[in-house]
Amino acid sequence: xxxxxxxxxxxxxxxxxxxxxxxxxxxxxxxxxxxxxxxxxxxxxxxxxxxxxxxxxxxxxxxxxxxxxxxxxxxxxxxxxxxxxxxxxxxxxxxxxxxxxxxxxxxxxxxxxxxxxxxxxxxxxxxxxxxxxxxxxxxxxxxxxxxxxxxxxxxxxxxxxxxxxxxxxxxxxxxxxxxxxxxxxxxxxxxxxxxxxxxxxxxxxxxxxxxxxxxxxxxxxxxxxxxxxxxxxxxxxxxxxxxx
Amino acid sequence: xxxxxxxxxxxxxxxxxxxxxxxxxxxxxxxxxxxxxxxxxxxxxxxxxxxxxxxxxxxxxxxxxxxxxxxxxxxxxxxxxxxxxxxxxxxxxxxxxxxxxxxxxxxxxxxxxxxxxxxxxxxxxxxxxxxxxxxxxxxxxxxxxxxxxxxxxxxxxxxxxxxxxxxxxxxxxxxxxxxxxxxxxxxxxxxxxxxxxxxxxxxxxxxxxxxxxxxxxxxxxxxxxxxxxxxxxxxxxxxxxxxxxxxxxxx
Numbered sequence: 001x002x003x004x005x006x007x008x009x010x011x012x013x014x015x016x017x018x019x020x021x022x023x024x025x026x027x028x029x030x031x032x033x034x035x036x037x038x039x040x041x042x043x044x045x046x047x048x049x050x051x052x053x054x055x056x057x058x059x060x061x062x063x064x065x066x067x068x069x070x071x072x073x074x075x076x077x078x079x080x081x082x083x084x085x086x087x088x089x090x091x092x093x094x095x096x097x098x099x100x101x102x103x104x105x106x107x108x109x110x111x112x113x114x115x116x117x118x119x120x121x122x123x124x125x126x127x128x129x130x131x132x133x134x135x136x137x138x139x140x141x142x143x144x145x146x147x148x149x150x151x152x153x154x155x156x157x158x159x160x161x162x163x164x165x166x167x168x169x170x171x172x173x174x175x176x177x178x179x180x181x182x183x184x185x186x187x188x189x190x191x192x193x194x195x196x197x198x199x200x201x202x203x204x205x206x207x208x209x210x211x212x213x214x215x216x217x218x219x220x221x222x223x224x225x226x227x228x229x230x231x232x233x234x235x236x237x238x239x240x241x242x243x244x
Numbered sequence: 245x246x247x248x249x250x251x252x253x254x255x256x257x258x259x260x261x262x263x264x265x266x267x268x269x270x271x272x273x274x275x276x277x278x279x280x281x282x283x284x285x286x287x288x289x290x291x292x293x294x295x296x297x298x299x300x301x302x303x304x305x306x307x308x309x310x311x312x313x314x315x316x317x318x319x320x321x322x323x324x325x326x327x328x329x330x331x332x333x334x335x336x337x338x339x340x341x342x343x344x345x346x347x348x349x350x351x352x353x354x355x356x357x358x359x360x361x362x363x364x365x366x367x368x369x370x371x372x373x374x375x376x377x378x379x380x381x382x383x384x385x386x387x388x389x390x391x392x393x394x395x396x397x398x399x400x401x402x403x404x405x406x407x408x409x410x411x412x413x414x415x416x417x418x419x420x421x422x423x424x425x426x427x428x429x430x431x432x433x434x435x436x437x438x439x440x441x442x443x444x445x446x447x448x449x450x451x452x453x454x455x456x457x458x459x460x461x462x463x464x465x466x467x468x469x470x471x472x473x474x475x476x477x478x479x480x481x482x483x484x485x486x487x488x489x490x491x492x493x494x495x
Contacts (some may be wrong), residue, residue, distance in 0.1 A: 055398060056487050059485075077487065081399065082401070088393075108402055109402070211412045
């Protein structure tokens with residue numbers, strides 16, 4: 001197996017009203033090609049920051065993030081962001097039709113999308129949707145369109161930031177199935193931030209627990225949920241199970 | 245107009261002050277201060293213009309224009325506080341607009357190259373540019389706050405910095421120009437422009453006054469468009485850091 005994403009002692013700070021906030025503190029870890037890593041942890045623990053560092057939407061203050069062996073800062077930025085696609089929680093859409101949004105990644109390169117139907121069908125939408133206003137789609141449809149739009153760039157790595165958290169359970173299940181299909185059929189490496197532990201357990205090959213900017217435990221998903229090693233992981237899992 | 249008549253006209257301000265007090269609008273202090281300030285400013289400008297018009301040396305006129313651009317820039321730059329080198333970007337924008345517009349008017353001998361014309365017309369160009377710069381910065385900030393997600397989306401899909409911000413720049417330019425365009429749409433129908441009214445009251449031929457006013461309308465439209473576009477393209481690159489991330493935290 002080859003390493004697709006590598007974090008080497010990565011730290012990140014923000015300045016919030018003159019106050020320095022340490023969002024990530026010395027994060028290290030590897031993601032194998034074609035695998036799914038689910039990232040869980042409390043709100044504000046730094047999960048989304050980990051994703052944004054992979055396509056240089058944020059820059060690490062210390063350490064290195066390597067994509068396919070190369071530091072993100074040494075990539076051509078546009079090329080990196082096409083190679084490492086991201087889907088956001090709210091599935092933001094630009095004003096315009098579904099087709100306008102779907103073809104956006106190629107329009108940015110001065111190219112036209114030849115086969116929109118292929119992408120629409122792949123994500124379970126129909127050709128009839130193409131002429132509809134993107135902002136009028138339902139949450140589930142928007143998230144599918146958001147994934148399709150990211151796939152137009154043919155990314156090798158997919159970053160998913162709570163992509164099913166705003167959806168009803170049926171839509172969430174369908175989107176989850178779609179993502180697993182992308183992983184299976186295109187061998188796409190996936191880093192998947194989720195607050196849903198059962199989802200993390202279902203879909204992940206590896207699971208990372210992030211608390212207060214540190215990766216507390218990173219282990220094969222089954223082992224992580226059945227036999228966690230760290231005391232903090234046990235407490236976190238028990239607390240969540242207790243809530244349920 | 246006699247000094248007595250001018251003093252009598254201050255009655256409007258006093259009447260407004262009493263209205264504000266009666267209806268508890270809380271504007272009394274502002275009304276008085278603004279009126280006194282306007283009086284002092286205009287009197288000083290009047291004496292300065294008298295002096296500048298009396299000089300033969302064009303350097304005096306250039307100095308006067310520089311002061312006008314400086315004051316206009318200082319005012320507009322407040323809106324962009326926190327943006328890197330915003331003062332110089334606005335200074336450069338207003339200067340370019342002034343040079344191009346005046347260059348056109350003087351080069352084609354549309355107006356005579358006398359301080360009376362140059363300074364009066366420059367006042368309109370610079371003042372208008374200042375207002376447009378204010379409106380543009382105000383709108384740009386609001387648009388960026390509202391549509392930050394769109395910028396990040398385009399960047400995340402491999403778009404360039406320019407591609408990510410262009411729709412927002414376009415919207416901000418359009419919005420900043422709306423008052424100028426709307427104002428010109430009803431010109432002459434609802435209100436007669438101040439300068440034209442002044443000329444007509446002073447006894448000038450209304451047709452001649454209208455010709456000069458038309459020149460000013462066209463010039464103001466051009467200066468407005470030019471200001472918004474130049475400022476937009478000077479500002480946007482520094483809204484991003486070297487890693488092509490939107491960085492407006494200081495604004």
